[in-house]
Amino acid sequence: xxxxxxxxxxxxxxxxxxxxxxxxxxxxxxxxxxxxxxxxxxxxxxxxxxxxxxxxxxxxxxxxxxxxxxxxxxxxxxxxxxxxxxxxxxxxxxxxxxxxxxxxxxxxxxxxxxxxxxxxxxxxxxxxxxxxxxxxxxxxxxxxxxxxxxxxxxxxxxxxxxxxxxxxxxxxxxxxxxxxxxxxxxxxxxxxxxxxxxxxxxxxxxxxxxxxxxxxxxxxxxxxxxxxxxxxxxxxxxxxxxxxxxxxxxxxxxxxxxxxxxxxxxxxxxxxxxxxxxxxxxxxxxxxxxxxxxxxxxxxxxxxxxxxxxxxxxxxxxxxxxxxxxxxxxxxxxxxxxxxxxxxxxxxxxxxxxxxxxxxxxxxxxxxxxxxxxxxxxxxxxxxxxxxxxxxxxxxxxxxxxxxx
Amino acid sequence: xxxxxxxxxxxxxxxxxxxxxxxxxxxxxxxxxxxxxxxxxxxxxxxxxxxxxxxxxxxxxxxxxxxxxxxxxxxxxxxxxxxxxxxxxxxxxxxxxxxxxxxxxxxxxxxxxxxxxxxxxxxxxxxxxxxxxxxxxxxxxxxxxxxxxxxxxxxxxxxxxxxxxxxxxxxxxxxxxxxxxxxxxxxxxxxxxxxxxxxxxxxxxxxxxxxxxxxxxxxxxxxxxxxxxxxxxxxxxxxxxxxxxxxxxxxxxxxxxxxxx
Ligand SMILES: Nc1ncnc2c1ncn2[C@@H]1O[C@H](COP(=O)(O)OP(=O)(O)O)[C@@H](O)[C@H]1O
Ligand SMILES: [Mg+2]
Numbered sequence: 001x002x003x004x005x006x007x008x009x010x011x012x013x014x015x016x017x018x019x020x021x022x023x024x025x026x027x028x029x030x031x032x033x034x035x036x037x038x039x040x041x042x043x044x045x046x047x048x049x050x051x052x053x054x055x056x057x058x059x060x061x062x063x064x065x066x067x068x069x070x071x072x073x074x075x076x077x078x079x080x081x082x083x084x085x086x087x088x089x090x091x092x093x094x095x096x097x098x099x100x101x102x103x104x105x106x107x108x109x110x111x112x113x114x115x116x117x118x119x120x121x122x123x124x125x126x127x128x129x130x131x132x133x134x135x136x137x138x139x140x141x142x143x144x145x146x147x148x149x150x151x152x153x154x155x156x157x158x159x160x161x162x163x164x165x166x167x168x169x170x171x172x173x174x175x176x177x178x179x180x181x182x183x184x185x186x187x188x189x190x191x192x193x194x195x196x197x198x199x200x201x202x203x204x205x206x207x208x209x210x211x212x213x214x215x216x217x218x219x220x221x222x223x224x225x226x227x228x229x230x231x232x233x234x235x236x237x238x239x240x241x242x243x244x245x246x247x248x249x250x251x252x253x254x255x256x257x258x259x260x261x262x263x264x265x266x267x268x269x270x271x272x273x274x275x276x277x278x279x280x281x282x283x284x285x286x287x288x289x290x291x292x293x294x295x296x297x298x299x300x301x302x303x304x305x306x307x308x309x310x311x312x313x314x315x316x317x318x319x320x321x322x323x324x325x326x327x328x329x330x331x332x333x334x335x336x337x338x339x340x341x342x343x344x345x346x347x348x349x350x351x352x353x354x355x356x357x358x359x360x361x362x363x364x365x366x367x368x369x370x371x372x373x374x375x376x377x378x379x380x381x382x383x384x385x386x387x388x389x390x391x392x393x394x395x396x397x398x399x400x401x402x403x404x405x
Numbered sequence: 406x407x408x409x410x411x412x413x414x415x416x417x418x419x420x421x422x423x424x425x426x427x428x429x430x431x432x433x434x435x436x437x438x439x440x441x442x443x444x445x446x447x448x449x450x451x452x453x454x455x456x457x458x459x460x461x462x463x464x465x466x467x468x469x470x471x472x473x474x475x476x477x478x479x480x481x482x483x484x485x486x487x488x489x490x491x492x493x494x495x496x497x498x499x500x501x502x503x504x505x506x507x508x509x510x511x512x513x514x515x516x517x518x519x520x521x522x523x524x525x526x527x528x529x530x531x532x533x534x535x536x537x538x539x540x541x542x543x544x545x546x547x548x549x550x551x552x553x554x555x556x557x558x559x560x561x562x563x564x565x566x567x568x569x570x571x572x573x574x575x576x577x578x579x580x581x582x583x584x585x586x587x588x589x590x591x592x593x594x595x596x597x598x599x600x601x602x603x604x605x606x607x608x609x610x611x612x613x614x615x616x617x618x619x620x621x622x623x624x625x626x627x628x629x630x631x632x633x634x635x636x637x638x639x640x641x642x643x644x645x646x647x648x649x650x651x652x653x654x655x656x657x658x659x660x661x662x663x664x665x666x
Contacts, residue, residue, distance in 0.1 A: 005533060016521065315517045318478060319531040319578065320506020322499050398478050402517065 010333040013305070024301045025341035027294030028381065032345025032374045033352055034287035039370035040353035042280025044362035049276045051363070052195065053269035059099075059229040060132060060265045061238055063091075063246070065222065080259040081221040082250050085209075088225045094245055097238035101227045102129035103209050107216045111205065112177040113165040120161055122178060122205045124212025125226070130156075130189075132228040140172045140187030143208055151210035156187040158202040179216060183207065235264050284370075288377075294341065295381035302334050302389035313393050314401025327394035334386020335379055342378030346371050424487075425585060425617055426452040426475065431484035433470050433640075444470040445481070446640035452619065454585075457612040459628035460621045462637030468621045471637070472590045475619065476511050477501045489585060506534050510579025512589035516571040518563040518578075524550060525559040528577045535582050542581075549577035553607055569600035576607060586617040593627055599661050605630040606654035630654050 014021040065083035088103045104125040111118045123129075127142040143154040155176065162171055171185045192201040213219050229238040239262050246260055306313070313326055321329075353366050433445035444467045452458055462468050473479040474486060477493060486493045488508065496504070505511070518527045528549050532542035550559055553573040563571050572592055579587055589608070593601035601624075609630055612618050620631060628634050630651055636644035 002539075311517070312519055315519060316530070316534075317502070318476070318505060318511050318513075318517070320502050320534040320582070322502040322534070324499070325502075325534055399473055402478075402513070 006329065006332050007336065009329060010336045013309075013333055014337060020301060021337060024297050024337055025344065027297035028291065028338050028341030028378055029294075029345040029348060031287070031291030031294040031381075032342050032378055033349035034290050035284060035374050035377070036346060036349025036366070036370050037352040037356060038283035038287040039280060039373075040349070040366050041356050041360075041362075042276065042283045043365045043367050043370075044353075044357040044360070045276040045279055046273065047363045047365055049269070049272045051193070053273065054134070059232050059235050059238075061227040061229060061235060061242065062263045062265060063087075063225040063227060063242060064261050064263070065224065066260070081219075082259045083222045083225065084220070085222060087246060087249060088222070090245060090249060091225065091227060091242055095238060095241035097229050097234040097241055099228045099230045100128050100132060101225055102126050102132055103222045103225055104129065105209060105212050105217060105219070105221075105223045107179075107212055109179045109205070109216065111161065111165060113171075113174065116165050118161060118164045120158075120203050120205055122155075122207055122212055122216065124207055124209040124216075126209055129206065129226060132226050135192060136190045137187045138190045139170075140185070143186055148208040148210050151208060151214055153181060153183045153211060153215075154186045154207065155183040156189060156206040157185055158189050158204040158206075159191045160200055160203040161205060162188050178205065178207070181215060235267075239264050291377060291381060295338070295385040298334055298337055298382065299385035299389060301337075302330060302386055303392070305333070306330060306389050306393040309393075310396060310401045310404040313396050314398050314404065317396070317398035318402060323394040326396075327390045330390035330393045331383065331386045334390065335382035338378045338382030338386075339375075342375055345378070346374055349374070423454045424451050425454045425456075425489060426450070426619075427485075427487040428475075429485045429487075431471075431474065431481040431486060433467070433474065433479070434482045444640055445474075447484070448640070448642055449484075450635065450642060450645070452586075452617065454617055455612070455615050457608070457618045457630075457632040458620070459631035459634045460619065460637060461623060461625070461628050461634055463623065466637040467640040468623075468637050469590055470640075472588055472619070472621055475586075476509050476588045477504045478511075502534075506531055507582050508585045510576075510582070510584040510587045512572070512575050512579050512587065512592045514591040514594040516563070516568070516575045516595070518571055518574055520563050523560050523562055524555060524566065524574045524577075527563070527574055528581050531578060531582045545581050545583075546577075549581045550574070552580065552611075553577045567600070568596050569603055572596065572600075572604055573607060576604075576611075580611070580616075586619065587611065589618070589620045591621050591623070593622065593624070598626070599658070599663070601627060602630075602654050602657055602661065606658060609654050 063083070066080050085103055088101050091098055092101050102125045104123060107122045107124070109120065109122045111120060126148050127145060130137075130142050137156075138159075140156070142156060143152070147154050155178065157165075157171060157176075165171070165176065166174070171188055174185050175182050176185060177183070189202070189204075189206075195201050209222070227238065227242065229235040242262050243258070247258060250259055252258060316326060316329075350366050350371075357363065357365070428448055428450050431445055431448045432443070435442040435444060446467075448467075448471060460468050460471065470479070474481050477488075480494050488504065493501070493504065519530070522530075525543075525546055528546040529542055532545055535542075537545075547556075547559070550556055553576050555570060555573050555577065558566060558570060558574075561570075563574070566574065572595075576587070576589075576592075587608070592608075593604050596604065605627060608618050608620065612632075618631075620627075622628050629648065631648060632651055633645070633647050635642050635646075
């Protein structure tokens with residue numbers, strides 16, 4: 001018997017009990033759809049994490065003033081005033097693992113343009129900040145180093161600020177008022193999205209660090225320094241180099257706590273990445289359970305089918321079917337059942353993936369690997385759960401089977 | 406009736422000269438818990454090519470048990486069975502399946518056709534397990550249906566056929582792989598008397614063309630159409646007689662009232 005004939009016999013046997021075959025397939029359909037949807041959702045989460053990592057900038061380390069705890073009391077960010085511009089220059093000069101650095105401070109401010117106003121965060125920094133964060137401009141450009149040197153009132157705005165203050169108006173060259181001081185808009189940043197911590201990175205204004213320090217905050221120290229290491233691998237070395245350099249510069253004796261902290265964003269990103277990977281595996285394994293349940297459904301129906309068709313099996317054996325022929329017939333039936341279910345499940349799973357990832361606003365990733373795995377897995381389910389019923393059919397005694405009513 | 410080549414045909418001239426089946430002191434026991442049913446108690450018989458044997462005997466005398474052994478559906482508990490010189494009881498299951506497929510055609514009392522499968526497909530079934538080409542198997546199935554006079558019912562389903570027609574389909578199915586022998590266990594048991602004679606007519610004609618036929622019946626009316634009768638009693642053959650003047654079923658049919666199929 002060739003494969004076409006075997007498949008025809010199997011299709012016909014399944015068509016004989018359409019509702020039953022459909023219900024049996026449903027188990028596989030749901031199982032496969034669940035696996036594909038869950039893997040896609042998981043991979044969407046992973047991709048989202050990857051994008052956020054990329055959005056953080058290249059190999060970024062964050063040096064903040066203040067300390068996590070001193071003598072059991074939490075001091076918090078910015079509680080010390082020890083971090084200064086010269087620290088940044090020293091870091092760039094003396095730490096070999098460092099490529100570049102940008103100083104920074106923050107202020108919250110009310111921004112007014114025409115009749116509209118908007119409350120946001122103002123970041124004071126230097127032009128290389130945009131380079132470290134890998135943050136391109138949709139319009140205009142960064143302010144210059146000479147703007148920093150002369151503490152000019154120039155500002156770069158984020159997409160959220162642009163949307164809320166300008167709407168359809170071109171913001172470039174316009175004057176906005178930040179805490180009642182006039183600033184000229186020189187650039188508009190590209191959309192960056194939410195940070196891994198969940199806040200809107202585009203709801204920001206960036207201005208020269210000197211302007212924010214002198215005209216808005218009235219301070220001389222820095223709240224933070226953003227550092228870019230020469231490579232991802234170098235970021236751990238960079239962390240150590242910065243720590244020992246700053247302890248030295250701040251004259252902190254051995255045993256005393258730091259008055260600053262260094263956070264490696266790559267580590268943080270990696271953690272987020274690992275978490276989403278784990279999430280994917282977890283979702284996929286939960287979904288596989290439903291595939292196994294579907295397989296048990298197939299086994300159950302195939303066992304019923306073998307019993308119902310005992311006489312047919314007897315007839316086939318009496319006219320010359322070998323045990324192998326009978327086993328093959330029932331095995332193929334189970335595989336056809338699970339493969340059709342698998343195909344329908346792939347369709348359903350893809351649909352569900354699009355819906356879920358769209359709703360979450362994640363990148364839609366219908367994984368071809370998951371689809372291939374689902375196809376192979378559903379065939380394997382057919383073989384595994386079809387084997388025992390097929391074996392049972394093949395082992396029937398032809399005389400007994402012929403006598404079966 | 407169309408002519409098809411039967412392997413037995415060439416042997417028609419040398420009728421009853423070569424041995425097809427030799428059974429020597431065959432016993433069959435069935436173990437039923439503590440008790441042991443002794444269904445066959447030393448059966449020995451030889452059947453030559455081209456013979457038409459009717460096996461008779463009361464219910465429970467071991468006829469079906471014997472037929473199942475001849476048909477390679479079952480094995481003897483002891484004794485030998487030679488089919489065309491091969492000792493069958495030594496063969497494995499796969500080889501037995503091949504013998505059932507190619508050397509033996511089996512016809513049952515209850516027809517045993519696959520419902521929801523056309524007459525033609527039922528007849529084709531044994532060819533599917535014989536690994537022959539698709540065209541050849543369709544051709545053979547068509548020929549076999551013509552041979553039993555059902556050329557115009559090929560696409561009918563068993564439920565659309567009368568009992569006699571169903572049994573003809575079963576006979577066509579038994580013939581499709583051109584077996585050496587046709588075994589029929591009470592093929593007329595479910596049929597009325599006229600239809601029974603019609604089936605005997607089909608078997609007689611096949612036998613006339615050289616096919617070896619072994620038939621089980623407990624009706625002497627049916628057995629008389631054979632050329633030889635063997636009588637089973639308590640698992641043994643008690644009588645083995647040749648029939649010299651067997652009637653032609655086709656002649657008897659003429660004198661019977663015709664019934665609507
Ligand atoms: N599978 C079986 N298990 C136990 N006993 C059986 C079995 N098949 C047949 N027998 C017994 O063997 C004897 C012969 O049966 P069988 O060959 O069917 O007789 P017949 O066909 O002549 O009516 C009977 O006594 C029957 O009960
Ligand atoms: Mg019987």
